[in-house]
Amino acid sequence: MxxxxxxxxxxxxxxxxxxxxxxxxxxxxxxxxxxGPSGCGKTTTLRMVAGxxxxxxxxxxxxxxxxxxxxxxxxxxxxxxxxxxxFQHMTVAQNVAFGLEMRRVERAEREKRVAEALRLVxxxxxxxxxxxxxxxxxxxxxxxxxxxxxxxxxxxxxxxLSNLDAKLRAEVRMEIRALQxxxxxxxxxxxxxxxxxxxxxxxxxVMERGRVRQIGTPEELYENPADVFVASFVGNxxxxxxxxxxxxxxxxxxxxxxxxxSEAPAAxxxxxxxxxxxxxxxxxxxGAPGDIRAQVTAVTYLGxxxxxxxxxxxxxxxxxxxxxxxxxxxxxxxxxxxxTLSWDAASARLLPAETETGDET
Amino acid sequence: xxxxxxxxxxxxxxxxxxxxxLLARISLNxxxxxxxxxxxxxxxxxxxxxxxxxxQQVLATTLGVAFLCTVLTVLLGFPAAYWxxxxxxxRKSIATILTLLPLLVGNVVRSAGWMAxxxxxxxxxxxxxxxxxxxxxxQLLYTPGAVIVGxxxxxxxxxxxxxxxxxxxxxxxxxxxxxxxxxxxxxxxxRVVLPLSLPGVAAGSVxxxxxxxxxxxxxxxxxxxxxxxxxxxxxxQFVRGNNWPFGAALAFILLVATLVLTVIGSMALSRRYxx
Amino acid sequence: MTISRRTxxxxxxxxxxxxxxxxxxxxxxxxxxxxxxxxWGGDYGELLRQLIDQQFTAxxxxxxxxxxxxxxxxxxxxxxxxxxRRGSMDVSCLSDSDTYQMMQQNVLDKLATDxxxxxxxxxxxxxxxxxxxxxxxxxxxxxxxxKVTTPPTSYADxxxxxxxxxxxxxxxxxxxxxxxxxxxxxxxxxxFGPANKRLMDWRSLDVKIYPSNEALATGLKSEEVWLAPxxxxxxxxxxxxxxxxxxVVPKEGAVPVVYEAxxxxxxxxxxxxxxxxxxxLEPQAxxxxxxxxxxxxxxxxxxxxAELAREISLTEAxxxxxxxxxxxxxxxxxxxxxxxxxxxxxx
Numbered sequence: 001m002x003x004x005x006x007x008x009x010x011x012x013x014x015x016x017x018x019x020x021x022x023x024x025x026x027x028x029x030x031x032x033x034x035x036g037p038s039g040c041g042k043t044t045t046l047r048m049v050a051g052x053x054x055x056x057x058x059x060x061x062x063x064x065x066x067x068x069x070x071x072x073x074x075x076x077x078x079x080x081x082x083x084x085x086x087f088q089h090m091t092v093a094q095n096v097a098f099g100l101e102m103r104r105v106e107r108a109e110r111e112k113r114v115a116e117a118l119r120l121v122x123x124x125x126x127x128x129x130x131x132x133x134x135x136x137x138x139x140x141x142x143x144x145x146x147x148x149x150x151x152x153x154x155x156x157x158x159x160x161l162s163n164l165d166a167k168l169r170a171e172v173r174m175e176i177r178a179l180q181x182x183x184x185x186x187x188x189x190x191x192x193x194x195x196x197x198x199x200x201x202x203x204x205x206v207m208e209r210g211r212v213r214q215i216g217t218p219e220e221l222y223e224n225p226a227d228v229f230v231a232s233f234v235g236n237x238x239x240x241x242x243x244x245x246x247x248x249x250x251x252x253x254x255x256x257x258x259x260x261x262s263e264a265p266a267a268x269x270x271x272x273x274x275x276x277x278x279x280x281x282x283x284x285x286x287g288a289p290g291d292i293r294a295q296v297t298a299v300t301y302l303g304x305x306x307x308x309x310x311x312x313x314x315x316x317x318x319x320x321x322x323x324x325x326x327x328x329x330x331x332x333x334x335x336x337x338x339x340t341l342s343w344d345a346a347s348a349r350l351l352p353a354e355t356e357t358g359d360e361t
Numbered sequence: 362x363x364x365x366x367x368x369x370x371x372x373x374x375x376x377x378x379x380x381x382x383l384l385a386r387i388s389l390n391x392x393x394x395x396x397x398x399x400x401x402x403x404x405x406x407x408x409x410x411x412x413x414x415x416x417q418q419v420l421a422t423t424l425g426v427a428f429l430c431t432v433l434t435v436l437l438g439f440p441a442a443y444w445x446x447x448x449x450x451x452r453k454s455i456a457t458i459l460t461l462l463p464l465l466v467g468n469v470v471r472s473a474g475w476m477a478x479x480x481x482x483x484x485x486x487x488x489x490x491x492x493x494x495x496x497x498x499x500q501l502l503y504t505p506g507a508v509i510v511g512x513x514x515x516x517x518x519x520x521x522x523x524x525x526x527x528x529x530x531x532x533x534x535x536x537x538x539x540x541x542x543x544x545x546x547x548x549x550x551x552r553v554v555l556p557l558s559l560p561g562v563a564a565g566s567v568x569x570x571x572x573x574x575x576x577x578x579x580x581x582x583x584x585x586x587x588x589x590x591x592x593x594x595x596x597x598q599f600v601r602g603n604n605w606p607f608g609a610a611l612a613f614i615l616l617v618a619t620l621v622l623t624v625i626g627s628m629a630l631s632r633r634y635x636x
Numbered sequence: 637m638t639i640s641r642r643t644x645x646x647x648x649x650x651x652x653x654x655x656x657x658x659x660x661x662x663x664x665x666x667x668x669x670x671x672x673x674x675x676w677g678g679d680y681g682e683l684l685r686q687l688i689d690q691q692f693t694a695x696x697x698x699x700x701x702x703x704x705x706x707x708x709x710x711x712x713x714x715x716x717x718x719x720x721r722r723g724s725m726d727v728s729c730l731s732d733s734d735t736y737q738m739m740q741q742n743v744l745d746k747l748a749t750d751x752x753x754x755x756x757x758x759x760x761x762x763x764x765x766x767x768x769x770x771x772x773x774x775x776x777x778x779x780x781x782x783k784v785t786t787p788p789t790s791y792a793d794x795x796x797x798x799x800x801x802x803x804x805x806x807x808x809x810x811x812x813x814x815x816x817x818x819x820x821x822x823x824x825x826x827x828f829g830p831a832n833k834r835l836m837d838w839r840s841l842d843v844k845i846y847p848s849n850e851a852l853a854t855g856l857k858s859e860e861v862w863l864a865p866x867x868x869x870x871x872x873x874x875x876x877x878x879x880x881x882x883x884v885v886p887k888e889g890a891v892p893v894v895y896e897a898x899x900x901x902x903x904x905x906x907x908x909x910x911x912x913x914x915x916x917l918e919p920q921a922x923x924x925x926x927x928x929x930x931x932x933x934x935x936x937x938x939x940x941x942a943e944l945a946r947e948i949s950l951t952e953a954x955x956x957x958x959x960x961x962x963x964x965x966x967x968x969x970x971x972x973x974x975x976x977x978x979x980x981x982x983x
Binding site for chain 2: 089
């Protein structure tokens with residue numbers, strides 16, 4: 001296991017730029033997720049690390065070794081593909097042994113390590129099956145064992161859970177994370193699922209249209225998104241356009257004043273107020289003069305959570321909380337009724353408004 | 362349902378099974394120079410065909426040519442099929458049409474093209490002379506080589522398209538996975554692409570082998586009078602020799618030889634694939 | 637043989653030939669009815685139309701339909717229909733050996749001589765009681781005068797060692813080539829015995845075999861070969877096409893080929909068929925075929941222009957020595973001739 005460094009990595013095609021510039025250092029044993037919508041360049045980045053795509057500029061370093069010019073088969077990365085890419089004409093054991101054969105590991109040693117790897121993914125009883133006889137989850141675990149058995153310097157996962165159903169997905173997610181932590185694997189995972197990224201990764205790289213928007217821990221990204229895109233992509237967020245009335249007070253486009261943090265970015269006009277729905281406290285009734293009042297437009301019951309869609313004189317907000325108990329008056333709130341809102345001013349962050357033509361180069 | 366299938370079944374029966382049955386019947390008749398065909402139940406035509414060294418040689422030539430052409434089409438067709446299968450979809454349809462294009466030209470016309478190229482006054486000899494590489498004409502036409510080249514050119518598209526369909530079904534990620542695990546390009550081909558293509562190789566080979574075994578126009582036109590394969594020999598007996606019983610017997614020997622080898626070949630290949 | 641077996645046989649033949657032939661179009665009969673001519677397509681069929689059919693229909697009001705195909709499908713069809721009460725052909729055009737074979741198979745009717753007045757003008761040697769000779773030619777020796785300064789005089793000269801590798805043969809004329817070998821070896825049209833040794837001698841003299849007459853023409857044109865036994869009619873056409881060729885009539889006597897027309901026993905329109913055979917012997921039609929295809933008239937009163945006559949005709953003396961095939965002998969031996977040609981000579 002080694003560190004992984006992406007140094008000003010860039011990929012241009014004839015007309016388009018797939019990856020603008022990625023700088024990233026993944027520490028030994030760290031799991032970094034590349035997160036973003038499809039076409040954001042996350043898969044291209046991963047494939048540049050594996051060596052399937054040659055970067056236009058920049059370098060890939062594994063440990064201290066610059067592997068930018070090293071062909072795929074000499075890079076010693078272990079990759080798990082979206083569709084598993086098992087060798088359909090080989091048994092499970094033969095699939096897992098393939099990488100060891102390529103490394104000319106002796107037969108006895110090979111068999112031992114294959115058995116170990118299969119035990120690790122709890123498939124030792126299926127060693128002689130053909131891949132097509134296995135379930136999707138089992139195939140996924142064979143792919144994991146096959147990639148891990150060679151002791152790769154870097155572990156690469158390309159949307160590894162997208163072909164599994166929801167229940168299995170959560171299970172395999174835990175399993176991968178546990179394995180990765182147990183073996184101390186330096187890991188790069190590509191995903192478009194923010195929940196997957198938040199639950200598995202030590203750090204996240206949020207990408208959009210070939211550019212890195214923000215790198216940080218799940219908490220940093222959630223609590224302190226760098227821009228509107230990150231705020232909206234990672235978790236749910238109320239995003240309200242407006243201007244700063246005075247420090248600590250934000251005027252929405254419909255004229256409503258809302259309390260906000262006193263830390264404002266330099267650009268005064270063209271600001272966006274970002275407020276997580278769960279930070280909004282709702283209380284039945286009109287409240288006192290000076291309180292923030294809103295009319296309920298819809299109530300969405302989500303089981304553990306309930307979401308309230310609110311109208312504040314033309315400004316819409318969403319609030320969410322754990323579903324109130326039966327005797328709570330909130331439980332009976334219906335559309336058209338009035339609520340009083342409150343939040344910690346520091347939770348309402350100010351972000352510069354997105355400008356489409358921004359600083360693209 | 363049965364009523365809907367009936368017309369097709371009848372058509373197949375009348376156009377395929379019935380003539381075959383009649384041909385089988387004819388092959389058991391006796392040939393007489395004056396009567397042409399005398400009703401009989403005799404194996405004499407088969408015995409004569411099998412015992413005669415000349416027809417043994419003709420069958421051996423046919424098998425040899427068919428085998429060589431099949432091997433050649435696999436070797437030549439595989440790279441083309443791989444390239445076709447891994448092409449972007451919009452270009453692929455054009456390339457597929459281009460692969461099919463030669464099939465629009467009849468075998469006779471194509472053979473005529475080869476004759477123009479391979480003849481003593483043909484394109485290749487003219488070029489060789491112009492470059493002062495040869496003084497006299499090189500005998501290219503009317504050689505077994507010309508037949509093999511000609512037949513290979515005819516059947517190559519069948520092989521390419523059959524292989525391409527199978528290669529297309531091999532996920533590219535399987536190749537990437539192998540490379541990622543440390544396999545060089547040649548190892549990826551040997552250990553992943555080739556084994557997974559074997560059903561295509563088997564299907565293509567069977568198809569091509571059958572076509573080669575039954576080649577008629579190409580050996581006739583490019584092989585010259587001294588070169589004999591089974592299909593022209595059958596024709597000879599029917600048309601020039603007027604010996605229908607013997608021609609029918611030869612036709613059935615060709616049919617059985619093709620069938621037996623096809624079955625053995627595809628069984629061997631599929632066993633290899635399973636193992 | 638029982639009737640049912642015969643039916644099975646003819647049925648099988650019909651099935652096998654159905655794909656190759658196909659019946660002629662059934663048009664509305666003219667006042668004089670129809671006549672269906674089984675013939676080749678190409679030049680021959682076209683010349684029939686131009687030189688015979690138009691005038692024939694104008695005079696007799698009989699509509700002429702052509703049933704076009706090669707000789708072997710036509711033979712198969714005649715054989716297949718032989719048990720039928722009514723056949724599909726009224727006139728069958730075939731070479732002399734094929735016609736003989738059909739006669740042997742009891743397919744053809746005897747000529748109604750009183751219905752074909754022009755039979756009287758036919759050259760004596762070509763007369764038969766079951767077919768009308770339409771056109772004919774003879775197997776002569778073609779040679780390239782710029783290469784062959786001392787022309788050969790006999791078939792036997794084709795075995796002269798100085799022509800090693802310079803004699804070309806057409807594969808499809810295997811039986812006539814064998815006849816040439818037989819005559820050169822001292823045999824006759826009823827004894828091909830000496831042919832086999834002669835053929836093997838030819839083989840050791842590197843005789844060149846071409847798959848077709850056209851391929852042989854290409855070989856002569858490129859001067860790959862200088863001499864070839866071939867129909868004079870073909871030689872005449874090739875000379876017209878610019879191939880440098882002269883011809884000699886061999887002193888052994890040339891083997892003729894006659895294209896004949898006959899009437900199947902079960903023809904539907906027999907009266908019309910006899911009239912058509914008569915029309916085929918008209919001098920103008922005969923001269924037309926000579927001019928366009930190089931085949932010689934079979935009637936004495938068709939006067940060719942002197943120039944053309946010199947190119948394609950045989951003198952009286954040469955006509956007298958013609959080696960007419962012994963069709964009975966050929967039919968009996970055709971299988972063994974083909975076998976020897978394929979297996980020993982070419983093999």
